[in-house]
Amino acid sequence: MMRLLVTRLLWGIPVLWLILTLTFFLLRAAPGGPFDQERELSPELTALIAEKYQLDQPLLAQYSSYLTATIQGDLGPSFQYSDYSVNQLIALGLPVSLKLGLYALCLALVLGVLLGMVAALYANKWPDLVAMLLAVIGISTPNFVIAPLLIVALAVNLGWLPVGGWSGGQWHYMVLPVLTLSLPYVAAIARLVRAGLLEVLNQPYIRTARAKGLSSFGVVFKHALRPALMPVVSYLGPAAVGLLTGSVVIEQIFGIPGLGRYFVQGALNRDYTLVLGVVLVIGLMMLLFNLLVDVLYRWLDPRVGRATNNRALS
Amino acid sequence: MKLKLGAGLLLVIALVVLIGPMFAAFDAETIHWDDMAVAPDAVYWMGTDVMGRDLFIRTLQGGRVSLMVGLLATMVSVFIGVSYGMLAGYMGASTDAIMMRTVDVLYALPFLFLVILLMAFFGQQLWLLFAAIGGYLWLDMARIVRGQTMALKAQEFVEAAHAIGQQKRAILVKHILPNLRGVVIVYATLTVPQVIMIESFLSFLGLGVQEPMTSWGALVNEGADNMDLAPWSLWFPALFLCLTLVGFNSVGDGLRDRWDPSMQKSK
Numbered sequence A: 001m002m003r004l005l006v007t008r009l010l011w012g013i014p015v016l017w018l019i020l021t022l023t024f025f026l027l028r029a030a031p032g033g034p035f036d037q038e039r040e041l042s043p044e045l046t047a048l049i050a051e052k053y054q055l056d057q058p059l060l061a062q063y064s065s066y067l068t069a070t071i072q073g074d075l076g077p078s079f080q081y082s083d084y085s086v087n088q089l090i091a092l093g094l095p096v097s098l099k100l101g102l103y104a105l106c107l108a109l110v111l112g113v114l115l116g117m118v119a120a121l122y123a124n125k126w127p128d129l130v131a132m133l134l135a136v137i138g139i140s141t142p143n144f145v146i147a148p149l150l151i152v153a154l155a156v157n158l159g160w161l162p163v164g165g166w167s168g169g170q171w172h173y174m175v176l177p178v179l180t181l182s183l184p185y186v187a188a189i190a191r192l193v194r195a196g197l198l199e200v201l202n203q204p205y206i207r208t209a210r211a212k213g214l215s216s217f218g219v220v221f222k223h224a225l226r227p228a229l230m231p232v233v234s235y236l237g238p239a240a241v242g243l244l245t246g247s248v249v250i251e252q253i254f255g256i257p258g259l260g261r262y263f264v265q266g267a268l269n270r271d272y273t274l275v276l277g278v279v280l281v282i283g284l285m286m287l288l289f290n291l292l293v294d295v296l297y298r299w300l301d302p303r304v305g306r307a308t309n310n311r312a313l314s
Numbered sequence B: 001m002k003l004k005l006g007a008g009l010l011l012v013i014a015l016v017v018l019i020g021p022m023f024a025a026f027d028a029e030t031i032h033w034d035d036m037a038v039a040p041d042a043v044y045w046m047g048t049d050v051m052g053r054d055l056f057i058r059t060l061q062g063g064r065v066s067l068m069v070g071l072l073a074t075m076v077s078v079f080i081g082v083s084y085g086m087l088a089g090y091m092g093a094s095t096d097a098i099m100m101r102t103v104d105v106l107y108a109l110p111f112l113f114l115v116i117l118l119m120a121f122f123g124q125q126l127w128l129l130f131a132a133i134g135g136y137l138w139l140d141m142a143r144i145v146r147g148q149t150m151a152l153k154a155q156e157f158v159e160a161a162h163a164i165g166q167q168k169r170a171i172l173v174k175h176i177l178p179n180l181r182g183v184v185i186v187y188a189t190l191t192v193p194q195v196i197m198i199e200s201f202l203s204f205l206g207l208g209v210q211e212p213m214t215s216w217g218a219l220v221n222e223g224a225d226n227m228d229l230a231p232w233s234l235w236f237p238a239l240f241l242c243l244t245l246v247g248f249n250s251v252g253d254g255l256r257d258r259w260d261p262s263m264q265k266s267k
Helices: A002-029 A043-052 A059-071 A086-121 A126-140 A143-157 A171-201 A204-211 A216-228 A230-254 A259-268 A272-300 A308-313 B002-023 B055-091 B093-107 B111-122 B126-136 B138-153 B156-163 B168-204 B216-225 B232-259
Strands: none
Touching (some): A002 A272, A002 B093, A002 B111, A059 A272, A086 A126, A086 A171, A086 A216, A086 A230, A086 A259, A126 A171, A126 B232, A143 A230, A143 B168, A143 B216, A143 B232, A171 A216, A171 A230, A216 A230, A230 A259, A230 A272, A230 B111, A259 A272, A259 B111, A272 B111, B002 B055, B002 B232, B055 B126, B055 B138, B055 B168, B055 B216, B111 B126, B126 B138, B126 B168, B138 B168, B168 B216, B168 B232, B216 B232
């Protein structure tokens, strides 16, 4: 396990470097600069600004000084929010996005597992058909379609919840964004749980448990659920990535001050340092989360660690 | 059943999108100044948007763009994924190790964020849209094709071809490629809805298809903005988008249940 942790963390370094380099040069290759405005600035002012943000130096010098600063944990000043450093903006946005994503993930897990269990226990009967129909619709409906529909129904017409905003993360501001963000993952997890349970429920030890007089739900909770959840655990990695990207749209729609909004605003305003900082943080989150999922997987199924060499065959 | 329903749904949508515009009474860009935000009626079958444009023709033309981007980007991703996966799987040894490590690294990149950047900076070009999406979605295909190629390589008929002295390229093209057909078709079908979803996601953010051209994502975006004045401008594009995605997902799932050997067990 130690070896896994160390190798994976070491692997993370070139990955993060690649992300940084790709994004850096992509940003600089883009037409338009951070200080282009409708009104032309005087050449002296432009030169002053360029000097302040080191934009007057050669590209490679800028790259190496950015790289050095980043290694020391300093992501530089934001171009657009002139009173803030990128570190400060990320410290503001990251907790919001993480809260949104984690709540959505938890909701997706709880609802998805329940729905999948019902579907598997009533396989090919009407609860299964309804659950799977819901799952297909859930997977096929983008969250930016669900969001306006929920806003109209629950916020505008019924007036139960606010239309948007965050206001420090009070619960009633979070209900709609979390729900919208999680729905596609509820559907995907429900399908995985159903397929996993159906496979496990055919195993002889389940028949034994049933023969000993355990109820259907008892069998599922005591014996079948844990092995059936393995595919869900390996799905958590991609799901977390999807939640991070999904929250870009959700934050835009609901006006939530998270990382995704800074990212889109930064990209549109050519805020070089802000975009780089956000992409790096997201890359780091992805790496850490995938590592966490792998560790979890090995802990749940110790056979996996020993069988890694067989993976090439599958 | 899933397969037939999905295929039927897709056929209907394709026909409506392809043939429907011939029956349209209006142009997609004509602004009807006296008929802004009109609810669906006998004249405007899907109503008009807040600018007074006919939504029937806009929804169908947006559908053409969405479907075209979906198919073209899928072709890009299939081309890259299949050649890459086949090469890695067939060469094996250190070539395979390097190629698959590269895929692992690419998996770890926040790709969609890079695509967003790409579109934000160099947007407005349709070819870039599907090149970017196709260039992002080939990783799964490469992994699956590689696994399949390794399995095929171990079979007698490939060994026999090798023994009678056929070139590597001939073996790949004549013996391995035809046997990958099933897997490739299944995963290509499942890639199309992903592409359409990403395209509409980008268009929703205002980074995808640009005016005067439109797509379902762009229309959903406009519709969501004007939901209070003209809710139908959200309903129809959203409905078409979701039905198309349901169709592709059902067909892909159905085909996978039928063809993919690794899925046989779980049935």
